[in-house]
Amino acid sequence: MEEFGVYAVFGVNGPPQRLLSAEGSCRVSVAVPSNIHQVVLFSSGPWGERICVNAELNDARIPITIGKLTPYNKCLSWEQWEEETWTDSVTLNVSLEGGNMSKSEPELILAVKEYTPKDTVAPLAAREHNSKRKRRRAAEEDNDDKNGGKMEEEENTCPNGSKENTSPVRKVQGQTKISQKLFASRADVSKTKAAAPLVSPSGRWGQTLCPIDTQTAILIGGQGARMQFCKDPMWKLCTEDMSWVAAETLAEGPTPEARIGHTAIYDPDSKRIFVFGGSKNKKWFNDVHILDTQSWRWSMVEAQGKVPPLAYHSCSMFRGELFVLGGVFPRPNPEPDGCSDSLYIFDPQLSIWYQPIVTGNKPSPRSGHSACVMQERYIYVFGGWDTPVCYNDMYMLDLGLMEFSTVKTTGKSPSPRSWHGSAAISDTKFLIHGGYNGNNALSDAFIFDIDTSSWTEVKLPQLSVPRAGHSVISMETTGYFSEEEKDGDSMRGTLMIFGGGDNEGNFYSDLVTVAVEELLDAL
DSSP states (O other), rough: OOOEEEEEEEEETTOOOEEETTTTSSEEEEOOOOOOOOEEEEEOOOOTTEEEEEEEESSSSSSEEEEBBBBTTTEEEOOOTOOOOOTTTEEEEEEEEEESSSSSSEEEEOOOOOOTTTTTOOOHHHHHHHHHHHHHHHHHHHHTTTTTTTTSTTTTTTOHHHHHHOOOOOEEEOOOOHHHHHHHHOOOOHHHHHOOOOOOOOOOOOEEEEEETTTEEEEEEEBBBGGBBSOEEEEEEETTTTEEETTTTTTHHHHEEEBBEEEEEETTTEEEEEEEOEETTTEEEEOEEEEEETTTTTEOOBBBBOOOOBOOEEEEETEEEEEEEOOEEOOTTTSSOEEEOOOEETTTTTTTEOOOEEOOOOOOOSSEEEEETTTTTTEEEEEEEEEEEEEEEEEEEEETEEEEEEEOOOOOOOOSOBOOOEEEEEEEEEEEEEOOOSSSSEEEEEEEEEETTTEEEEOGGGGOOOOOOOOEEEEEESSSOOTTTOOOOOOEEEEEEEBBBOOOSSSSOEEEEEEEEHHHOOO
């Protein structure tokens, strides 16, 4: 059986180079030539008891974490933005967690085996010493700011902070079908030389991922490192092969301004996506943008009625209308921004906002909560944040009676959190994953059964990465199956998780997929 190894490809013409082996060091640093613009990292062979491989690019200024290799995500890639330049001392740092490798092994310093013409000599040795010295200086600077990147207790604050140890916005390829196919055969290196550079969304949080049919979901907005709004704000996800297509230039008309904390929801009857609210630095929005997915044209609604600028609210679609609940609204200084406990409804037919008469025990003011429409009749509201309190309570809005009620639950409930992900996975069950508790990003997952009003914690390796401000959706998919699963025009429910941050300065761009059947079997 082939032994475990971690390999890297530097540039489109570079051969695979082994960085870690079953018997070698558990930490490796590689000096990357300045003319290289793509780095691909992948594993081969059985993982055994090994947990993950941490990968980090370091440009002597700040670390750039590109993610983790795991038994379920065996390939990562990094691509340089066109307007960025590498220094002469870029390094790739790789470390292994778990397994039988000795942690006492010293760090191994390697050189890239560059693909060069016969008469060209790659200058490697001189740069290794220089890069190591700069890595050490960058690490010392980072130690002076150990709390950098931690979330502050503010409503309109990124859960990854704004300190300089956050990761720059990069094009990162995560767990997608394309990246997994690249190294299906180690011997077929020639195919990688002709492959086009991988393209996927940059790491971000606060975005929306909106499914529109069994083969397509649309990614809109988000914010990456250094509090920078994403330069690639719109993507189309093709679920047939889990590939991404940049969609910013595909649609005509006035596109929404960059933002986070907005909502995007699809109306299957009119085949339109409605984008509402959000914020951009100190600017807040209460506008409604509509994307017609048939003509691929944006339009902006001139709505009647009043709705305040809101961010980190929830938005649910019911009978063609948008139900907007809670969220943060701006207050003039010196007052802190406040949270809403109001329900606003937008009627697209009349282009009007109104507030319905609602009875019962409604939720307290909050933001960053989740709302799931169940059985086309009920909206279940969970968690949220109102400085300095995080919630883990549950409320239900009966859309027939327009009545709120407190849901008394049994079982182990999720801890208080906000900016978590939520998605319905059956007629009677929905999932809560991750979030932020005021100190840390969370990695746990729970399923709520509305028939029994009970919580059940589910533990799957795919859901074990701490995330907050990520997107969680559930949709019927076609085509994304193994050979054993293929059965004609078969379909299955798939849970998808994209992006988010870990409150340590890392922003994710990976796409994690879990079969709904696997989730239900874990109960």
